[in-house]
Amino acid sequence: MGSVLKLAIGIAAGLFILVVLVRNKRLLYTAAEKLSVFWFRLAAAFLVLFLLNVGLGLLGFFVPVNLMSGLMIAILGIPGVASVCALSVLL
Numbered sequence: 001m002g003s004v005l006k007l008a009i010g011i012a013a014g015l016f017i018l019v020v021l022v023r024n025k026r027l028l029y030t031a032a033e034k035l036s037v038f039w040f041r042l043a044a045a046f047l048v049l050f051l052l053n054v055g056l057g058l059l060g061f062f063v064p065v066n067l068m069s070g071l072m073i074a075i076l077g078i079p080g081v082a083s084v085c086a087l088s089v090l091l
Contacts, residue, residue, distance in 0.1 A: 038074065045073035048081060056085070063088045 073080040
């Protein structure tokens, strides 16, 4: 019964957010634009991770290509790339 309650609360919260966004069209467009920019950054982060994995793999270092590494690079940018590379060398 607890999972049904969590699902109901999640659906209610999602509908509330949707109603708030639909009432203000400008807010809806801003949220959609920020979400699309984030998805583009995430895709670019996975491309960078793949290139790092291939490039550094030739030197014996393997950079993990996973969701957490992709999110770190997408959010932090170049410092995220440096931290993922540092973690892969140290671990």
